[in-house]
Amino acid sequence: MKFKQQLVILGLVVSANAIGGSIDYLSQQDAEYLAHPAMVGKIGVSGAYYNPAGAVWLEDGTYIQVNNQTHLKEYSMQHGDSKFKSDKASPVVPSxxxxxxxxxxxxxxxxxxxxxxxSVAYSGGIATFPEIASTIDGKLPLSLEASFRNGSTIHGKSYYVALQGGVARKFTDTWSGAIGIRLIDAERKFKGEGNFDIKIDKTNITLLSPKFDIDSERTAFGxxxxFGLNYHPNDRFNLGMRYETETILDFDNKENKLKSGFNSSAGPLGDFFYNYIKKDPAIKQWMSEGSGKRNLPAMAAIGASYKATEKLTLLASGNYYFIKETSDExxxxxHYDNGYEVAVxxxxxxDEKWTLMAGYQYTDTGANEKTYTDTDYVLDANMYSTGVKYKYSEQLELMATYSYVDYKNDKNLKNIKYSKHVDAFGLGMIYKF
Structure with missing residues (x-):
């Protein structure tokens, strides 16, 4: 059975929304992260991802944690007076x-x-379309003008499903280590239409209607x-560390509609449109020529937890993403810098049953105005989180969590403005056998 088919059976092929992380990474790997994202120094079942070396400091037993996240999100982009929005939710994001x-x-x-x-769906297209029409308009003879017609929808989807596992072991009374492996099945899709008009200047006479028509699918396996370390000198303090190697993802790109769409509807001027559009940063990676490496960067994480009183535990952590050293063909x-996150x-x-949780995270993605395109923009963000955990019995814990992610609006060199905001809700259950 193929790897992707196995994941479908597990119910893990999802459309997740990038809340935290840098480049393509998602930091939110369970419901508890949405209550306090400073997870790296914490000992718990969530350590299977955040602090694997800390797992050896749990009580003996078998633990399973099942999570779901629901993301209500709104992405928008604007070029001049043209605004494009996607508000497609991700109701089921399991882990x-x-x-x-x-x-x-x-x-x-x-x-x-x-x-x-x-997963996104932009009504009317994307902001690159009117920008392309404006640029091409300036290259046509004075007797002609180019424009973009609204009415199309662009759909995009990007998810990387992962299975990982390993072993952790104490090697002194205070230190432990972990080693593991992660398998990733990655898929990126871009599909849609856009319609342009070429008219005689200052008239309503349409000569040609070039058509943008693309259906691109990029897949890779990595x-x-x-590797993890954990320092646990006593019951009050814990220090966790994790390092992940760069993941080689050599994408195979299948796209066959774009060139034929322009040529069949606009003749020689279709070639003119096509030759310009295929160079646009928002489009060229989705062309048939866009096969190649887009690796996940190596990353390092460190975090601490401190039991300040019998009731209060303080948390702090940071993630660092080695983007500038990452292979990207x-x-x-x-133009990216290395990205980072800091969280508390x-x-x-x-009481014995109820625990309140709260946290904050700042994300610097390493991106800037030279990196943003309509199909690839990651914005810096502030994340505000809260949640509650209920200990139903010695074997069962339940949690409900919430995060509001406030992204910083920005624009690229073509003066296309980008904005996002996300409300994320988490539900989790931990059972000890």
Whole structure:
């Protein structure tokens, strides 16, 4: 059975939305992250992803954590007076963690959407279309004018589904280490239509109607190594560390409609449109020539937890993404700086049953105005989080969480403006056997 078919059976092929992370990475790998994103220094079942070396400090037993996230999101872009918006939600974003701890050894497993920009549907097209029409208009003879007609819809989808697992072991009374492997099945899709008109200047007479018609699918498979360390000198303090190697993702791109769409509807001027559009940064990576590496960067994470009182635990963590060192044959990462995240959080135990959680995270993606395109823009963000955990029994814990992600609006060199905002809701269940 193929790897992707196995993931479908597991129910893990999803359209996830990039809340945290940099480039294509998604930091939110379980429901608890949406309550306090400073997870790297915490000991718990979520450590199967965030702090695998810390799993050996759990009590002996088998733990399973099942999560779902629901993302209500709005993305928009604007060129001049033309505005394009996608408000397609991601109602089901599942993930699962499993830890088997016995003695000085723990085995860990995690499955979820490790990266990707999610599923979007822009009514009317994307802002690149009127920008292209405006630019081409300036290249036509004075007797002609080019314009873009609204009415089309662009659909995009990007998800990277991952299975990872490994082993952690204590090697002193205070130190432990972990090693693991991650398998990634990546898919990126871009499909839609756009209609242009070429008219006689200052008249309503249409000579030609070039048509943008694209159906692109890019797929890749990759493997990454995971390494962890954890320092646990006492019951009050813990320090977790994690390093993930660069993931080689050599995408195979299948696209066959764009050139034929222009040529069949506009003749020689169709070639003119096509030769210009295929060079546009928002489009060229989706062309048939757009096969090649778009790797996930290596990343390093460190975090600490400190039990300040019997009721209050403080959390802090940071992630660093080595984007500038990442192999990218298509130029997607040109002009990027390395990205990072810093987060803080707290757990406050109200009583034996209830725990309140809260946190904040700042994300610097490493992107800038030279990197943004309509099909690839990652914006810096502030994330505000809260949640509650309920201990139903010694075996079962339940949680409900919420994050509001406030992205910083920005624009690219073509003066296309980009904005996002996301409301994310999480539900989680932890069961100990």
């Amino acid at each position: 699962v963690q499993i830890v088997r701890k016995k003695g000085d050894t723990a085995f860990f497993f995690h499955a979820g959407a490790i990266a990707g920009g999610g 493997v990454a190594g995971i 298509l130029g997607n990462f040109d 959080g707290l757990d406050y135990q109200l």
